[in-house]
Amino acid sequence: MKFIALVSGGKDSIYATLQAIENGHELVCCAHLAPPPANKLDDESYMYQTAGSEAVRFQVEECMGVPFYVQEIHGRSKNTALVYDNNSDKADGSSSDGDEVEDLYLLLKAIQSQHPDVSAVSSGAILSTYQRTRIEHVCSRLNLTSLSYLWRLSSQRELLDSILDDGVIDAVLVRVACPPGLMPYRHLGKSLRELRDKGVLDQLNDRYGMNPAGEGGEYETLVLDCPKLFKLGRLVLEETEVVCDESDDGVGILKILKCSVMKKNSTTDSPHETTEFGLESSQRNVAELVQKARDDTPIATTDAPTQSIPSEISSQIHQAMNLPTVRVMKGGLCHISALLSPIASNQLNDESSAAVQEFLVIQQMLQTVLSGLFPGDEPPTSPQDILYVHLYLSEMSHFVKINQYYRQFFGTHLPPSRACVAVGKGALPGGRRVMMDCIIQRGSGAYLRNGSIVGSDDKCDTYLKKELQNKHSFLRRVLHVQSISNWAPVCIGPYSQANSLRSSLVFLAGMIGLVPQNMTLIKPTSSDLSSFEVQLYQSWRNAAAVLDGLEDGGGKLDDCLGGLVYVSIGALDSMLASSEEDEEVTSKWQRLWKIAFSISRHAISTNADFVMGSIDGIAANNPRTAADPNLYDEDGVLYGGYEDEETWREMTGAISSPPKTSDDSEVPLLMVCLPELPANADAEVELILASRRAASCLDVFTGSLASSSVQHSDRDPTTLDLNQGILWDTGYDHTNPRTSIEQLTSCVEISSIARFVGRGCACVSTVIAKLIPCNNSLASGANDACINLEDVLCRMIDASINNAKGENEMSSLFTIDEVLNVRLYYISATVSRRKNSSSFEIEMKDDGSSLRTQLHSVLQLKSKQYHDKSNVHRKSSSVNVPAYTVVPVLGMQLSCEKDCGTPIMAMQVTLADMTRMETEIWVRHNRQYGYDK
Incomplete structure (x- = not known):
């Protein structure tokens, strides 16, 4: 330029x-x-x-x-x-x-x-x-x-x-x-x-x-x-x-x-001589780090259990009404999910123009929902109060036209963070092209724009005045850097790199593998590495850089509570170049997940080679010393930042807390494959994290992996017989022969894991359901009958909440009332590779309408049961169910789950009690630092 x-x-x-x-x-x-x-x-x-x-x-x-x-x-x-x-x-x-x-x-x-x-x-x-x-x-x-x-x-x-x-x-x-x-x-x-x-x-x-x-x-x-x-x-x-x-x-x-x-x-010296050298040096550094991560990747064996790709599905799909779901939590935290245009704009020949029409309708719907959230608020709830947006498109090519209207709606000043992906043509309900989710914090837009001084004549309600006068935490903060730099990719879209909520949780925008200084996707410098591998690691590096740039102490990757690693079908394509010609598609999926997990785990454990606080000059100069390592916390800070050892131990239980094991520090990651990602990227990382302030005074830990199963016996092992007579493909494509026992009896295994910050404060619970041969001991005692989809979803919801309770009695405060949103991922298409073909073919089979209907029924039932059991008084007969979204994907895997069976559904559930979390931080952090903003 x-x-x-x-x-x-x-x-x-x-x-x-x-x-x-x-x-x-x-x-x-x-x-x-x-x-x-x-x-x-x-x-x-x-x-x-x-x-x-x-x-x-x-x-x-x-x-x-x-x-x-x-x-x-x-x-x-x-x-x-x-x-x-x-x-x-x-x-x-x-x-x-x-x-x-x-x-x-x-x-x-x-x-x-x-x-x-x-x-x-x-x-x-x-x-x-x-x-x-x-x-x-x-x-x-x-x-x-x-x-x-x-x-x-x-x-x-x-x-x-x-x-x-x-x-x-x-x-x-x-x-x-x-x-x-x-x-x-x-x-x-x-x-x-x-x-x-x-x-x-x-x-x-x-x-x-x-x-x-x-x-x-x-x-x-x-x-x-x-x-x-x-x-x-x-x-x-x-x-x-x-x-x-x-x-x-x-x-x-x-x-x-x-x-x-x-x-x-x-002189004839050229000022451009160092340009390529600098870029190549940066890319070579990433390549070396990726190679280290790859060295730790287990090699797949030929007799390992296989993951199959769906090949057949019935066209009998129950069409449900596509209305958004709204969740309102204590403290004004809200989630609006699955915003879809009531009618697909199929009358337009141009797909992108039809997508724009749908988005404009979604805007009107969102504005209507926002105006009704907190009637009487001054200023009223508006798009300025939205801190995060998930934008699901049928095709990424729609983004360019939609973005100009997105920009007008959200503005360029302190915009929400955003993750945008493409799920495939025909994958959204009714052939729609756009679906959107939003996270809202009441009053946060006016809070950001009004500073910290409130006069008696200000036109704002009591709620906002109270938040503005709060000296102990920030209702919302936004990191929005629009300059091209060496630091992290610029966000012009408009969207912000990160939004933080109540000085407690950080919502990171989707990060792809862009080289910040030239805003192009990083390229491998070695033929041994694929573009997917270097892009994934660069995505983590960009995430680490953004976290380090946050106010109030920065942040680290291992503060993550839950993460999504998106991989494109192009990443699976890249496995072709480094594999045997006759290797099964199933093996490529396995290798893809293992490489993704290995790179991600290495990036988290090393903070993607980023030293937190080094740029701001607040990194620990004296890391944990050999003389008395027990006097330093995990960041190398003496007494954990408290005034003396006695206070530190009293406030954090440092003397009696056992050292963290690799299990309770492991960050669970849900990895999903999609047809397209922004800028034709092969990988994208999306994270929810504890703020550094929260992580410095509250425990951040991972619960144990829990598993259960539901058995079924069916004449056709490729389908589950669901209620209402709906047939739904489970993912088996018969690429591997099975024994007669496996064909007669198989079961759905449900595994769940959660990562917490504090006790009963916030957590992200991840659940995956797989179809496996039921010669597994987990299947003992399961009913020998056809599996009802609602039963599977019920068990997944129960698993997410029960796992979120953990073994600590404070964690057991989590109930379905603390569920902010549920995001359900399901296999929506078949992925196949024809003979003598160099790429994969995708055939969409299911738009998720039936799953959406079933999930709504399950959440409504669970919410009603909880309220009836706890005698919670309701002003109306309606139940405030958690917000939920059903997202179609091509493949999925849970990072800490054993590699067996065929994943059919996965669920990521966010639970939070922001009032409790803010109180816990106020008690612990403010005593620690005497903090006053």
Whole structure:
């Protein structure tokens, strides 16, 4: 892309410009915001570096040789909220009128008129969300892409080394504000490289906690030379003056009275030489890590139990009414599931246009449901309160047209996180093309946009005022980075990388294997690796990077409560290249799941090679020591962050808690195969996690795997005889001969596992149902009769809740009332490979309508039974059943389940008591840290 470099003259903006060029972008011109002539030291901008502004024109025009555009700063930092919105007035009375951000808007808009071919803007934002979000906001308004290649690039010390060594930048200090470390008359005008090499910056960091790269505002610099960028000359400061703040002699600037440029000989060095090397290095690193994970993958044996692929199914499908289900929980947490257009738009010839029509109807339905959730709320419930969206499409090609309406509906400011997948043409009920789920938190949209100060005249209800005045937790936080960087893939869609709820749970957007700096899918650097393998590991790396960027302590992959690993049919295709020609399809499925699990397990155990907190400088410097390892928690923090050992043990039971075993730290993952993923990716990862704050003071653990079975005897082992006479394919395709005993008797085995945070706070329970030969001991005592589908679903729901109770009496507080949503996955199609064919063929067989009807009946029955048993008073005869969605897939496997039998259904159930969780964190975390936001 052709880009504008937003430069201040300092090391960060100059190095960011160099990084943009080295990533293949073309520099067109530079833009600079200059202070007004009468600028005082105490008028420093929140947004822009103003020290050294006198020399920036020389840097750009005479050293770089590109056009220079400058705009004087007329505005002030009026809207000081962390996230900027020029259309909103804040609760504290501030607005964007006359804000200095609007000066940037005017400057870039003027440049666009002169250079209409520019499409991006680079900046030197490193850790400042305040600065980055304002630049992104202006870029969004002007339809420009924000390039921020220094954003969370590395730790501050490593970044400083990269700037000085990789960028070969020569810079001097032109502003200091770090008494007693850096003093104006001693350090202004000094070489940054000299201060680094002599250890001055490290000494100040050790003694005073000064940021080595000056990210905390301790110092500002002016670049004199950058050989890779300053091709025409080097800046020379001929006459300068030190000016100190009258009220603080520790703050001062180096005023440049006269400067010039020393001309250089022309050079043919190309600024693009390191681009491919950098990308190849990144891809090679991922390839090495994937190879490590693969080394741990068990090799499939020929006599292992097989997983079969469905081949036949009856067309007798019960058509149910497709109405959305709504779940309202304590604390205002809601889930709206299975939003479908009442009528499929089959009258349109263009499939994408029909999908758009369905989506517009879904929007109207959603708006109606939202308006009725909490009548009387001020402001009323709106799409701004939605924190997560699942978007299921029949084909990914519909996404482009739908997304423009999605953007209008949800907006670009603090949007929900999102996972979008394609389930196949004809797979959604009634041939529909779009289905959507939403998670909503009451009042969270207004909460994000109103800051933390509420006046007596504010138009908001008691609920919102209470949440805004809560000093112990944040109702909702959003991580939405729209800049292309080295950190993690940009979210422009619009959707956010992550949404966190009540400082307790984190909902991560679906992550695919994009290389952040160029937003293309990572490629294998070895013929021994498939694109699926490197993409899956890169997906985990991206997830780890996003978690590390969360406020309130970041996050780690092993804080995950439940995860989905989506694999595309292309991933199964990739198994062809590395397999024997006559290998059965069944064996390919087995190998696919094993590789996916092995890579995922390795990524979680190593946090995808990401050191949590290293970029922010909060990683434990002193990990667990050999002298007394019992005094450090699992993150290497002394006394777990408490003030002393006694308090730590009292609050967490550290002295009596047994060390975690591999079983209770294993993260259960449900792996499902779909026809298509975004950007034609082979893998996608979607996670629900405990926040770092929650995980630091509450136990995060996995329960034991529980199994039970239901036996049946049927003349045709390929079908289950369901109630209402519906025949449904179980998945057997007769690819392997069976004995007469296996044909006469087989059973459904149900396995479940749950992962928790806290006791009775939240958990994700995962259940899988498989058809297996019933010579298994689990089948003893099972009824020798045809299996009723409702019975199977009942047992799966019971298993999910019973497993969520665990063995601890506090966990037994979980009931069906704490179930937020149920997501049921089922085999919807046959996957086959013809002879002499290089790819698989998919034939859709079932749209899930019958399953949806049965699941609704089961959840309604279970909810009624619970309420009747517990004598819960209801205002009406209706029962508030958990929200549920039925999702068609091509294949599935549970990561911690034994590899036998044929999976036919899987269920992921989210249970939460957010009131209890918030209370537990308030008691434990606030005593630990004396936390006040």
